[in-house]
Amino acid sequence: MRFLPVLLLAPALSACAVASTAVDVVTLPVKVVSAGVDAVTTSQSEADEKRGRQIRKEEERLGRERRALDERCRKGRARPEDVCPPR
Structure with a gap:
């Protein structure tokens, strides 16, 4: 039925x-x-993009640190651990 x-x-x-x-x-x-x-x-292209972002962020961080070190060395405010180039 x-x-x-x-x-x-x-x-x-x-x-x-x-x-x-x-x-x-x-x-x-x-x-x-x-x-x-x-x-x-995760596809290979996604992994590559993620790694590229990580590298760019690390390079930006290193650039900021380098500029801060240059500024401290130029103004004579270097820390004990800073390695300033000779003048």
Whole structure:
């Protein structure tokens, strides 16, 4: 008795719709797994971009420190650990 509505609607469905639905049902687990893998892994280009940002930040920090050291040496306020170039 439960299958009666399904049997009545079956001729209304085209073969393409049934095949499309079957393909969607079969490929759904693959899509879910691949989305999960993409979410937890990093591509090589993403890793390269991240490393490039780290290098730029480190270079900016070193530049700030170098300018501060030059300023202290120029004004005669060098710390004991500072190595100032000879004048």
